[in-house]
Amino acid sequence: MSPLIATHYCYALVPLRLTRTAMALPQKESTPIFSDATAGTLRLIAYLALAAVLMVLDHRNGWLHRVRYATSAAIVPIYKLAAAPADWIHAAGTAFTQHGRLVDENRQLREALMLAEARLNRMHAVAQQNERLKHLLDTQQLLGMHAQLARLIDVQLGPTRDRVMLNVGADEGVHVGQTVIDSHGVMGQIIEILPHASVAMLVIDPDHALPVMATRTGLRGIAHGTGDSGRLLVPNLPLSSDVKPGDQLVTSGLGGRFPAGFPVGTVTGLERDPSGMFLQAIVKPAAELERSGEVLLLREQPDPVGPPAPAPQAGPPDSLAPTASAGGHAVPVAPAGGVR
Amino acid sequence: MNRLRTQGWVFWIGIVLALLLMLMPLPTLIQPLKPYWPALVLVYWSLESTDRVNVGLAFGVGIVADLLNGALLGDQALRLAVLVFIVLRFRSRLRFFPMWQQALALWLLLLNNHVLQALIRAFAGDSPMPALSWLAPAVGAAVWPFVFLLLDDLNTRVRGKGARAS
Numbered sequence: 001m002s003p004l005i006a007t008h009y010c011y012a013l014v015p016l017r018l019t020r021t022a023m024a025l026p027q028k029e030s031t032p033i034f035s036d037a038t039a040g041t042l043r044l045i046a047y048l049a050l051a052a053v054l055m056v057l058d059h060r061n062g063w064l065h066r067v068r069y070a071t072s073a074a075i076v077p078i079y080k081l082a083a084a085p086a087d088w089i090h091a092a093g094t095a096f097t098q099h100g101r102l103v104d105e106n107r108q109l110r111e112a113l114m115l116a117e118a119r120l121n122r123m124h125a126v127a128q129q130n131e132r133l134k135h136l137l138d139t140q141q142l143l144g145m146h147a148q149l150a151r152l153i154d155v156q157l158g159p160t161r162d163r164v165m166l167n168v169g170a171d172e173g174v175h176v177g178q179t180v181i182d183s184h185g186v187m188g189q190i191i192e193i194l195p196h197a198s199v200a201m202l203v204i205d206p207d208h209a210l211p212v213m214a215t216r217t218g219l220r221g222i223a224h225g226t227g228d229s230g231r232l233l234v235p236n237l238p239l240s241s242d243v244k245p246g247d248q249l250v251t252s253g254l255g256g257r258f259p260a261g262f263p264v265g266t267v268t269g270l271e272r273d274p275s276g277m278f279l280q281a282i283v284k285p286a287a288e289l290e291r292s293g294e295v296l297l298l299r300e301q302p303d304p305v306g307p308p309a310p311a312p313q314a315g316p317p318d319s320l321a322p323t324a325s326a327g328g329h330a331v332p333v334a335p336a337g338g339v340r
Numbered sequence: 341m342n343r344l345r346t347q348g349w350v351f352w353i354g355i356v357l358a359l360l361l362m363l364m365p366l367p368t369l370i371q372p373l374k375p376y377w378p379a380l381v382l383v384y385w386s387l388e389s390t391d392r393v394n395v396g397l398a399f400g401v402g403i404v405a406d407l408l409n410g411a412l413l414g415d416q417a418l419r420l421a422v423l424v425f426i427v428l429r430f431r432s433r434l435r436f437f438p439m440w441q442q443a444l445a446l447w448l449l450l451l452n453n454h455v456l457q458a459l460i461r462a463f464a465g466d467s468p469m470p471a472l473s474w475l476a477p478a479v480g481a482a483v484w485p486f487v488f489l490l491l492d493d494l495n496t497r498v499r500g501k502g503a504r505a506s
Contacts, residue, residue, distance in 0.1 A: 037429075040395070044425045047399045051421065054414030059464055064406065064413040075407060082363035155363045156371070157409050206467035227467060229368055290368060 065192055072169075072194040079165060079197065083154040090293075147296040148172070150180075153197065162205035162227065164188075166295065169196045177257060179298040185263035185286025186210065186251060187295055202289055203264070204229055212264050212283075213252035217242045220252050223264055223283060229290060232265055232283040239279055245269055249283060259298060346498045351392060354381045354491060355401060363409055372473035375480035378405055378416075379423055379453060383446065384491045386427045387435050398424035412464050419456050423449055439488070443481045450477035 058064045068075060153165040168174050170193045180187045180200045188208065192199040201208050208225040212234065219241055221234040237243060247267040253260025265283040273280045358377035366374055378401055386393040402417030410416055426449060427434065434445055454477050458469055 040425070040428070044395050044421060047395055047421045048418060051399070051414040051418035054417070055412050055460070055464070058413040064410065067413065068407055071407065078360070078408060079363065082360045086365055154365050155409070156365045227470060
């Protein structure tokens with residue numbers, strides 16, 4: 001508005017300048033401040049609407065995943081590039097680790113190896129015995145666990161670190177729902193796959209829950225993530241339940257998503273839940289969620305024939321329940337609810 | 341022409357580096373404090389030159405960022421578009437602020453950005469952001485002077501070289 005008033009002013013008072021202002025006027029009219037700002041605001045509103053539409057469609061139909069899958073040939077190298085500095089720092093760290101620490105570590109590892117060998121020898125005998133029993137039972141099912149090694153690609157997905165990226169994907173036979181473990185316990189499960197990479201949700205993700213069982217008492221519960229990397233929560237335990245700090249929790253296999261018998265964590269504390277009606281157990285995850293560089297993806301075993309295997313505790317004598325006990329003996333870590 | 345093209349290179353390399361920095365992990369303890377790099381770079385360039393950054397470009401960068409690490413397609417696109425719109429609207433004032441005032445303004449911008457992010461996450465039904473991440477805008481404001489000086493230095497160098505060459 002103000003340029004217009006100014007021009008009127010010129011018209012009235014300075015006729016000499018009239019021609020010059022009149023010539024300047026058309027130029028000014030094409031770029032007035034007000035309408036430019038309006039156009040900018042309209043453009044912003046258009047973009048906001050577009051973004052909102054995209055978000056709703058994505059939320060409903062999972063577009064992001066599809067676009068990511070389609071463009072993964074371009075995206076995965078970017079992830080690897082972003083992860084490279086962390087890898088270099090790690091490599092440099094190992095290169096410059098002090099000698100003393102290496103010696104210590106070496107000693108510890110040797111001890112662990114001896115222990116493991118001793119245990120292995122014992123297990124060998126047990127395995128042989130097991131083999132004989134299996135033959136006796138005439139089961140065809142193999143005890144062998146099918147697993148696939150994968151490496152973490154160290155990038156940050158989303159605002160928190162509850163999801164990790166692995167370097168194997170659909171082309172390597174990975175599919176959504178596979179269990180991810182490290183040498184200490186359950187880490188999480190695959191939630192998204194790309195052709196040569198996949199995303200796993202860790203057990204500490206607030207959106208994650210997995211069925212667990214205490215090894216000492218057989219008490220069952222559901223372990224929820226808390227978003228805090230050293231803490232899982234098992235809520236809704238009866239006040240009278242027999243659970244105490246130090247109890248080991250393993251996957252119970254209920255629901256069929258996770259195979260039974262893998263360590264999940266150790267109970268570190270108990271508290272009343274906010275309502276005061278139930279106990280909740282605070283659990284420290286067994287897997288080294290912060291440190292694991294290499295992980296295992298469990299392949300699902302062929303579905304067991306017949307009903308899901310019962311818990312591996314002592315059941316009725318074999319003669320009474322031939323089919324069910326066959327499943328129970330053959331696979332102590334069988335996927336309990338293989339049919340899903 | 342040559343100068344413009346070199347400046348264009350500096351601009352795009354800056355954007356790509358910001359996206360990579362966004363993906364790069366930090367030690368878990370300080371992870372939530374990580375500043376939102378693409379926003380800082382976009383703010384610098386929208387203050388620096390009028391014709392390079394507009395709301396549409398911010399939207400595009402946001403879409404790419406969403407493809408790389410977003411939980412929802414369009415989330416970062418929306419936030420960056422809003423951010424750049426505000427910066428362009430107050431550009432003439434922000435440019436001549438002293439550095440500390442600029443950093444303060446940036447803190448408010450990033451805080452606004454963070455509130456938007458929290459709202460979008462709440463609407464999408466995702467888990468809430470970690471409490472520590474509310475400090476990230478302050479960290480972003482604290483590193484702003486360094487980002488500004490670094491990019492400004494690069495920019496003037498490129499400009500000087502371009503002027504000599506042409």
